[in-house]
Amino acid sequence: MVGASRTDGGAHAHGQVVHFDVYGVRDNLEEDTLYYNSFLPPDVRVLGMSYADPGFDCHFSSCGKTYTYRLSAGLPDPLQARYRWDVYERWCTRSRGKPGRLSDVALDVGLMQRAAEGLLGRHDFTTFADAKRPAGLGSAKRKNPKLAEKGIKPERTAAKNTRILTHLTLSESVSSVTGGQEVTMTVTGNGFLYRMVRMLAAGLVEVGHRRITPAGLAEALAAADRSALPIEAAPPHGLVLSRVHFAGDAGFEARVRAVAEAVRARGGPEAEAEAGAIERELGQTQGQRAAALMRAAAAARKAARAQGEGGAEGGERGVEGGDGEVVEAGAGAGVEEGEEELGAVDYSKLRDRDDDQ
Template sequence: MENERATAPVIATDPLELDGTLVFRLGYDGAAFSGFAEQPSQRTVAGEVRRALETFLRRPIDLTCAGRTDAGVHAISQYVSVPAYESELEITHRRWMRAMAALLPNDIALGEVYHAAPGFSARFDARARAYTYRIVTGDAPPLLTRNVTWWHRLPLDVEAMERAAACLIGEHDFKSFCKVSSAIGKPTCRNVMSVGFEQASALGEDHIAFTITGNAFLHSMVRTIVGSLVEVGCHRRDPQWLADALDACDRQAAGPTAPARGLCFMDVTYDEGVLTVCP
């Protein structure tokens, strides 16, 4: 009976006016999803989240996310905004957590619930987004982290990769590092604020973690950057080659696209005070 109480619907009392915005911080294992955005006949993160929220709120909803992730990409802190009525803003944090635990599939988890002003957009009000890509090298494949890392086998010269990645900082045209079809007729300039590598460990398994933060990212941009950096790390290319590829504004000038499973959407930055934690 606990789940029945947790998922008891809240019906909006005012059908005409939206009074604020609900913002949800979600995590998900992207392995079984065809990306975040809804697609016909495909299992998507947005589809599962929308169904859960509509079941709980008993009304159609409109989701906006901070950044669409591709098929197989994971997230720790994906933000989703939903315009809300006053009665929905009165739902307690505990009730939200219990309801979404019951209604969401086990590969999506609600991490936090926030309130924001009317008109807030998880996408357009975001100031920065951060992704981390994890690579395991060596003869032994990862076991416990195999679904969230790229096993590359060959050793990588991380210092050379760091020198190459320095050219990415700042505002550039990243057309060389995005899916060709997604760049047609669309702006491809983005501002990368920071890049960095670290040697890390998870569940006792070592990996190389590459983290990149920017105002926004193009389709497959991070994965293509990683694939290109690995070319440098293997000494198949020198560090200057990445800068030349960037300047070329041509997808054929860059390296291969790294597998989706190693990429995780890590965080989103908003202006201070814009989000308040749901009581």
């Protein structure tokens, strides 16, 4: 069984999609849905089932995802403690336990929204990838001692860490129990780096507490360096995977086009090039993006070997993952030269090399 999104431990989902192979065809999938639910723990439920086309992969066939992140800036509601980040607790820790005033904890949602608008579009989001798992690492397991001995650290390319955010909004409400401020962040993109959504939430909270300005957050994004934003990721329990988008999702495609037009409206050749890149990626699935990156990595290694600059002795084979780790590329890391169609991708070779959440 394969899930569309690898959610963090402690996070939630009400829009997760999974696929698995079955033998034979059953007529009553509604009956099967009830049957599977009878074996699941109470916090997991199958909402519906359908047959997919041959070659469908719920992770690599997806075009984007929508997440929500919920937080509370007032007195914590104990009944919601598992589903919201209580910013109040972090504020008390930073204030060394001093009671202060609840107004000190309140978030400036308008300022947060201004900062959020600066994050929309196509960017290198290395700054918002959690440092505990470097961006571009994927699930690499094999160590290459030759690289480590020589102190060689693989280059983390901007292309591998580039994502498109099409929607990022913050809504505010009042708790019916405590009367405290509650904020919900909703974000949609064509993919997300490791803990990227939680880092976005943490960064916007810093803006809401006026520790960082919207311009400062934009500068940190442009730096494409994790050290440019020295904060911890927001805790996982406020995160919910709301929806996985697939080809033909009119709402998702319309948002991508709107972002491209907004970029093009800035004018100039750079804006036109960026808008074109966004439009080209409109119909790309996660599998096609991962395969394209693997092809580019294979071409770069081939060129380096031809110039006698293969890195490790004899030109090590493999796609460098991070900090002395290497993933065996094998036959082009799952895609042969000229294979452009989704069905031509060998997902078994790509799955552990894809770093998208």
